[in-house]
Amino acid sequence: xxxxxxxxxxxxxxxxxxxxxxxxxxxxxxxxxxxxxxxxxxxxxxxxxxxxxxxxxxxxxxxxxxxxxxxxxxxxxxxxxxxxxxxxxxxxxxxxxxxxxxxxxxxxxxxxxxxx
Numbered sequence: 001x002x003x004x005x006x007x008x009x010x011x012x013x014x015x016x017x018x019x020x021x022x023x024x025x026x027x028x029x030x031x032x033x034x035x036x037x038x039x040x041x042x043x044x045x046x047x048x049x050x051x052x053x054x055x056x057x058x059x060x061x062x063x064x065x066x067x068x069x070x071x072x073x074x075x076x077x078x079x080x081x082x083x084x085x086x087x088x089x090x091x092x093x094x095x096x097x098x099x100x101x102x103x104x105x106x107x108x109x110x111x112x113x114x115x116x
Contacts, residue, residue, distance in 0.1 A: 006072065006093065007071045007072050008072070009072050009092075009095045009096060009099050011069050011070055012068070012069050012070070012071065013069070015068040015069040016065060016068060016069050020065055023061075023065065024062065024065045024066070024069075027058050027059075027061055027062040027065070028062060030055070030058050031047075031049070031055075031058065031059060031062060031088075034049045034050040034055045034058075034059075035047050035048065035049060035050075036048045036049065036050055036085075039087075041089065041091060041097075043091045043092060043093075043096070043097060044074070044089060044090045044091030044092060044096060044097050044100060045089070045090050045091075045097070045100055046078075046087045046088070046089045046090075047087060047088045047089075047090070048085055048086075048087045049085070049086055049087060049088060051084070051085045051086055055086075056077070056079075056086060059077060059088055060077060063075045063077065063088075072092055072093070072096060072099075073090055073091070073092050073096060073100075074089075074090070074091040074092050075088065075089070075090060075091075076088070076089040076091070077089075
């Protein structure tokens with residue numbers, strides 16, 4: 001059995017319709033405002049998010065869109081017990097961490113994600 005080829009580490013521009021791209025931008029802006037911390041992982045980043053139902057729901061919707069335009073990324077939405085907080089982990093193969101750092105301005109001194 002042969003392994004399927006990996007997609008390039010680049011956004012698939014045609015994966016989302018104009019309306020979906022607009023919705024993705026709106027969700028990304030909401031996520032930006034909900035970030036309370038950024039932790040660097042061996043293969044990506046974990047974004048600690050404000051704990052409320054709308055942030056959880058919006059993050060899940062954002063993941064749904066991002067998976068289509070960035071198939072090389074891995075996503076994990078983690079809810080801690082006792083409703084302490086939750087986080088979004090963005091991970092991938094070698095090269096993905098650098099993509100995330102450049103594309104979403106992650107890393108240095110736990111800066112906020114998904115743009116300035």
